[in-house]
Amino acid sequence: MSDQQKIRFLLNGEPKEFQASANEKLLTVLRREGVKGPKHGCGEATCGACTVLLDGQAVYACILYAFQAAGREVTTIEAVGDFDRPHPFQTALVEEGAVQCGFCIPGMILSAKALLDENPTPSDEDIKMHMDGNLCRCTGYEKIEAALHKVIARNAKGGAR
Amino acid sequence: MNAKDFKVVNKSVRKIDALSLALGKPSFVADYKAADALYVKMLWSPHAHAQIKAIDISAAEKMPGVKAVLYYGNVPRVAHCTAGQGYPEPSPYDTFMFDKKVRFVGDRVAAVAAETPEQAEAAVKAIKVDYKVLQPVLSIDEALADGAPIVHDEPDATIPIPVPYEPKKNIVANIGMDIGDLEKGLKEADFMFDRSYETQYAQHTPMETYVSYAYIDSRGRIVIVTSTQVPFHCRRIVAQCLQIPVGQIRVIKPRIGGGFGSKQEMLLEDVVALMTQRTRRPVFWEFTREENFMTGRTRHPIRFRIRMGVKKDGHLTAFGMDALSNTGAYGGHGLTVIGCCGSKVLPLYHADHVHFTGKVVYTNLPVGGAYRGFGATQAFFAVESLMDEMAEAIGMDPLKFRQMNHIRSGEGSPVFEALGEGKKGVPMTIGSCELDECIRRGAKEIGWDQRGDWRDKTGRFRRGIGMACLMQGSSVPEIDMGAASLKMNEDGSFNLMVGATDLGTGSDTVLGQIAAEALGTTIDKIIVYSSDTDMTPFDVGAYASSTTYLSGEAVRKVAEKVKTQILNTAAEMMEKPVGDLEVRDGHVVSRDGGDISFTDVSLYSLYQKNQFQIMDTASHITHKSPPPFSAHFVEVEVDTLTGKVKVLRYVAAVDCGTAINPKLAEGQTEGGVLNGISYALTEEYLFNAKGRMTNASLKDYHIFSMRDKPPIKAILVPSYEETGPYGAKSVSEICINGAMPSIANAIYNATGARLFETPFTPEKVWRALQARPA
Numbered sequence: 023m024s025d026q027q028k029i030r031f032l033l034n035g036e037p038k039e040f041q042a043s044a045n046e047k048l049l050t051v052l053r054r055e056g057v058k059g060p061k062h063g064c065g066e067a068t069c070g071a072c073t074v075l076l077d078g079q080a081v082y083a084c085i086l087y088a089f090q091a092a093g094r095e096v097t098t099i100e101a102v103g104d105f106d107r108p109h110p111f112q113t114a115l116v117e118e119g120a121v122q123c124g125f126c127i128p129g130m131i132l133s134a135k136a137l138l139d140e141n142p143t144p145s146d147e148d149i150k151m152h153m154d155g156n157l158c159r160c161t162g163y164e165k166i167e168a169a170l171h172k173v174i175a176r177n178a179k180g181g182a183r
Numbered sequence: 184m185n186a187k188d189f190k191v192v193n194k195s196v197r198k199i200d201a202l203s204l205a206l207g208k209p210s211f212v213a214d215y216k217a218a219d220a221l222y223v224k225m226l227w228s229p230h231a232h233a234q235i236k237a238i239d240i241s242a243a244e245k246m247p248g249v250k251a252v253l254y255y256g257n258v259p260r261v262a263h264c265t266a267g268q269g270y271p272e273p274s275p276y277d278t279f280m281f282d283k284k285v286r287f288v289g290d291r292v293a294a295v296a297a298e299t300p301e302q303a304e305a306a307v308k309a310i311k312v313d314y315k316v317l318q319p320v321l322s323i324d325e326a327l328a329d330g331a332p333i334v335h336d337e338p339d340a341t342i343p344i345p346v347p348y349e350p351k352k353n354i355v356a357n358i359g360m361d362i363g364d365l366e367k368g369l370k371e372a373d374f375m376f377d378r379s380y381e382t383q384y385a386q387h388t389p390m391e392t393y394v395s396y397a398y399i400d401s402r403g404r405i406v407i408v409t410s411t412q413v414p415f416h417c418r419r420i421v422a423q424c425l426q427i428p429v430g431q432i433r434v435i436k437p438r439i440g441g442g443f444g445s446k447q448e449m450l451l452e453d454v455v456a457l458m459t460q461r462t463r464r465p466v467f468w469e470f471t472r473e474e475n476f477m478t479g480r481t482r483h484p485i486r487f488r489i490r491m492g493v494k495k496d497g498h499l500t501a502f503g504m505d506a507l508s509n510t511g512a513y514g515g516h517g518l519t520v521i522g523c524c525g526s527k528v529l530p531l532y533h534a535d536h537v538h539f540t541g542k543v544v545y546t547n548l549p550v551g552g553a554y555r556g557f558g559a560t561q562a563f564f565a566v567e568s569l570m571d572e573m574a575e576a577i578g579m580d581p582l583k584f585r586q587m588n589h590i591r592s593g594e595g596s597p598v599f600e601a602l603g604e605g606k607k608g609v610p611m612t613i614g615s616c617e618l619d620e621c622i623r624r625g626a627k628e629i630g631w632d633q634r635g636d637w638r639d640k641t642g643r644f645r646r647g648i649g650m651a652c653l654m655q656g657s658s659v660p661e662i663d664m665g666a667a668s669l670k671m672n673e674d675g676s677f678n679l680m681v682g683a684t685d686l687g688t689g690s691d692t693v694l695g696q697i698a699a700e701a702l703g704t705t706i707d708k709i710i711v712y713s714s715d716t717d718m719t720p721f722d723v724g725a726y727a728s729s730t731t732y733l734s735g736e737a738v739r740k741v742a743e744k745v746k747t748q749i750l751n752t753a754a755e756m757m758e759k760p761v762g763d764l765e766v767r768d769g770h771v772v773s774r775d776g777g778d779i780s781f782t783d784v785s786l787y788s789l790y791q792k793n794q795f796q797i798m799d800t801a802s803h804i805t806h807k808s809p810p811p812f813s814a815h816f817v818e819v820e821v822d823t824l825t826g827k828v829k830v831l832r833y834v835a836a837v838d839c840g841t842a843i844n845p846k847l848a849e850g851q852t853e854g855g856v857l858n859g860i861s862y863a864l865t866e867e868y869l870f871n872a873k874g875r876m877t878n879a880s881l882k883d884y885h886i887f888s889m890r891d892k893p894p895i896k897a898i899l900v901p902s903y904e905e906t907g908p909y910g911a912k913s914v915s916e917i918c919i920n921g922a923m924p925s926i927a928n929a930i931y932n933a934t935g936a937r938l939f940e941t942p943f944t945p946e947k948v949w950r951a952l953q954a955r956p957a
Binding site for chain 1: 198209
């Protein structure tokens, strides 16, 4: 198609080049390229299942145009931990039984990571404001909050990275 | 068996799929889509009620990238029901893959499969339809009015079981029962109440929308990877719609991004299956969030008339419920949901005379379906609100009033036998009930004694505490069946194959724990594979609070059978009587100190002598549906100036028998509670005058976020249900039923205003505040 253009950005630390049309969303391009961690939940920047980090800030990939990522750094859940070395929040979520269907969880983790990277010991109010953009229908958030508090308590004891 | 003897069950082992989900590994339907899959887009009806006079797909068929267009003119016309229920369904066959008539805004008109979503969308817009717009039926009253338009006037709509079905009168179901004489009971009462309540349209809104993907495998069979709670029912209904044998279809359920009942439905699978059959290409269809609201399933709005009579001493003389439900344009789950308004609620309290009627009507509005709580949610709002009002009338503490009247272990209720699913129910005596302990612990946690009287409260912001008691069931007795297979591997691990459908609840983990407990091994040795119609045995699926209780018992039974095979093999190997052997920690040990590992047993059975596969299958049906019980308590703050209600704290104490995995049981409770709070306060479908939903977006249909939530405390109160696996009952549905009545009662305790319509928006609360007697 005529409006296809090349877009270059850092994806999970690797320089990448993608073909995308001018009106394509970052989420569409990422999923087409095999990055399945970000999910389609609403397409209207409300549920947060598509959350990725753009230069370290949590953003909704479902409404961001792909070209808006050009020249910047995109981080998806694929770069946050693995079976052998999960992120402390991933470990805490598993330990607390906070993962039910798990559809919202990658986005939830990226939002929390953006928060914790900036402030390893956020207040309860900080957490509630920051995590407001990630909806979960399974858990009532109780155990997700507990997992976050577990990580923050560890950070407060000097474990902050 | 005593809870303290358990080694794996009743322990909060880690959910077996939690880490892979947290790592974002491909797990869901959309993650499996092939790169060359075609995309489906549907032309949805813009009218609530219309006849299609003419439809022209020729331009759409010629559009770039278009591979197939389906409409009523080129698909089989098969009356069926989309509700994923047993066979024959207790629901009408009133749905066709495509029809000449559309019955709600969001009904199917025609589907396109194309190379890209944009091409499919463009082709949808090129379909020309000439509608004859009919007068729509947009409320229960309009449906029942003389001369009302008929939603289902097609002659081929029928119901496959012998129950009243009168589509010409817009009546989907009409059931009832009387035990004694309600009027007599009301006359015998010191206080008689006659109240009406009404609940709203609402939706499950799982984070993953409806999504299905189909392809033709190397042998020409249709494979459907789909987000479903009912893989086996789905296969049966797709076979029915496409008029092909069940054996030509394989349904695979991967991880599911939440369902809550919405996916107990065959809603996309017929289309992707037929598209792939016609195009021989993989076909993918994912609902947008707007489509999920407009055409997905909903919670039935129900209108109740509750009549109750009570003596001054708290004795209930009469308990009557007349429920009138709006099932929308199609009748799946209509009969069963209205039945559960009675069967899951009336037995909670003994009364001398009990009465129930349930009527379900068609309208030209979105379609009701199965939703966690399944009728009990709506009915408990009505009944528990009135219980609170009655307690005040007789001057008795609401807790004591409920404790005086609720059903207990060893007791039955005639309602259990009287009300079944489209037929008589099954008589039942309650085996386990720790409701009193739930009430006691919940009251202590919330500080019930400090609640005070609304008459003593002053100021703009007033706090109040309310509560509600609840029950549900565990599976549908003598109807639901679950089966499991278990196979032993060389390293002492086991493949557990279950038809039971984990939709995010953690049932794979729970079933794995049950298998590990019975086998005397650890959870990491159990490889659980759920829901693939080619690979796993049958299970009705994830509904009716059945998985832990029903499928769990199938797992326990198969594990016991496999354990017997292990012991027999070990007896041969060790040359000892089998009675001297037992399993322990992945080994077979004998009384005299002999010890061989499961690995040794398996290697022997597969390679060494009298070789055979240690493996078995078990099925389970139940003759009871033991209710879990729960007491919910809530503290709210009401802004008397604006009517805004804020939930400050919530406590849910639940008796689910043995919690197979306490953390997961708590998680079910907390999640159900917040969904219930959100439903009670904000969630509501809004319609324009033509029946179109006007808030079909997560921005406008508000579900609670982390910022909105109050602290929620789940208290698991153990009991032991003898008929369940290791004492377990269900837990996932009951917890959504409490928020609406307990919040209503808390608003009353804060302000003296009673709410009879939901949700409790600031406007409704403000109006109720103004309507208070001076």
